[in-house]
Amino acid sequence: FEPITVGIAIGAASALTGYLSYKDLYCRFAECCRSERPLNASALKQDLEEKLFGQHLATEVILKALTGFKNNKNPKKPLTLSLHGWAGTGKNFVSQIVAENLHPKGLKSNFVHLFVSTLHFPHEQHIKLYQDQLQRWIRGNVSACAGSVFIFDEMDKLHPGVIDAIKPFLDYYEQIDGVSYRKAIFIFLSNAGGDLITKTALDFWRAGRKREDIQLKDLEAVLSVGVFNNKHSGLWHSGLIDRNLIDYFIPFLPLEYRHVKMCVRAEMKARGSAIDEDVVTRVAEEMTFFPKDEKIYSDKGCKTVQSRLDFY
Numbered sequence: 001f002e003p004i005t006v007g008i009a010i011g012a013a014s015a016l017t018g019y020l021s022y023k024d025l026y027c028r029f030a031e032c033c034r035s036e037r038p039l040n041a042s043a044l045k046q047d048l049e050e051k052l053f054g055q056h057l058a059t060e061v062i063l064k065a066l067t068g069f070k071n072n073k074n075p076k077k078p079l080t081l082s083l084h085g086w087a088g089t090g091k092n093f094v095s096q097i098v099a100e101n102l103h104p105k106g107l108k109s110n111f112v113h114l115f116v117s118t119l120h121f122p123h124e125q126h127i128k129l130y131q132d133q134l135q136r137w138i139r140g141n142v143s144a145c146a147g148s149v150f151i152f153d154e155m156d157k158l159h160p161g162v163i164d165a166i167k168p169f170l171d172y173y174e175q176i177d178g179v180s181y182r183k184a185i186f187i188f189l190s191n192a193g194g195d196l197i198t199k200t201a202l203d204f205w206r207a208g209r210k211r212e213d214i215q216l217k218d219l220e221a222v223l224s225v226g227v228f229n230n231k232h233s234g235l236w237h238s239g240l241i242d243r244n245l246i247d248y249f250i251p252f253l254p255l256e257y258r259h260v261k262m263c264v265r266a267e268m269k270a271r272g273s274a275i276d277e278d279v280v281t282r283v284a285e286e287m288t289f290f291p292k293d294e295k296i297y298s299d300k301g302c303k304t305v306q307s308r309l310d311f312y
């Protein structure tokens with residue numbers, strides 16, 4: 001080989017690969033938005049199936065909703081998911097899984113934003129200010145990354161006026177002031193309807209039917225009473241439901257003793273400790289269960305499992 005030609009070839013190749021992978025290289029060190037990146041549906045499915053316990057309906061709907069939305073090159077509106085259920089049943093946990101599957105840094109990503117009603121919007125007298133700030137925040141972030149994810153926790157405690165501020169972004173507009181919101185994802189979490197979801201699960205249990213046989217249609221009517229017609233729930237007041245701006249209502253079932261045990265095992269594994277079935281049983285038995293007679297469902301779901309495990 002002639003050394004000069006080889007040198008030129010190597011130089012050209014490295015310049016070319018350097019050029020081609022510049023974005024990849026850059027994105028290794030800085031977080032990139034990449035709204036167009038397709039969703040890895042099998043990774044999301046695996047995450048939900050392995051990590052989320054006892055929520056067959058939520059797993060099914062979330063998977064369907066996200067794959068449908070991300071596969072659509074031209075969505076007509078942003079995706080809005082409303083997650084409902086008893087405390088500690090996995091609503092925040094699922095949001096975190098969804099966020100990680102959309103933006104690898106998950107909740108730490110610059111493109112994922114979590115709002116907690118009682119923390120970020122506590123004072124009724126400041127609603128006007130919250131509305132302005134929230135609108136500016138959403139506009140700024142969607143301009144920077146079309147596929148931004150906004151999570152609103154404690155939606156049932158959010159003042160309807162604050163929800164009104166986000167309403168225009170959830171609608172079918174092509175653009176608002178030059179910004180398109182159609183690729184963004186809004187996730188609302190609330191306890192509204194949780195008691196009625198629990199009642200349905202209990203009816204199934206009392207009738208000797210399997211939990212996994214509960215279907216979405218069994219809960220639609222329930223959610224409609226608990227959320228759609230409940231004039232005290234922020235969602236109803238805001239008109240989000242009336243205007244069909246929410247794409248999916250996702251029910252979270254109350255967790256049973258066996259699910260609490262699964263949460264304890266998962267937590268032990270996450271801490272790198274060996275699974276000690278004795279401790280698993282002891283932690284699960286320390287939780288309180290309802291209804292009074294049957295004691296089937298954990299009243300805090302898996303919520304206090306982590307702190308209880310610290311005692312062992």
Ligand SMILES: Nc1ncnc2c1ncn2[C@@H]1O[C@H](COP(=O)(O)OP(=O)(O)OP(=O)(O)O)[C@@H](O)[C@H]1O
Nearest residue numbers: 051052053086087088089090091092093263302303
């Ligand atoms: N279904 C579940 N599967 C696996 N882990 C769960 C599940 N539900 C809860 N957990 C565990 O319990 C913790 C607390 O649950 P999470 O914060 O998701 O509850 P939540 O439904 O958002 O409750 P709240 O309505 O009180 O905000 C999670 O971080 C997770 O570790």
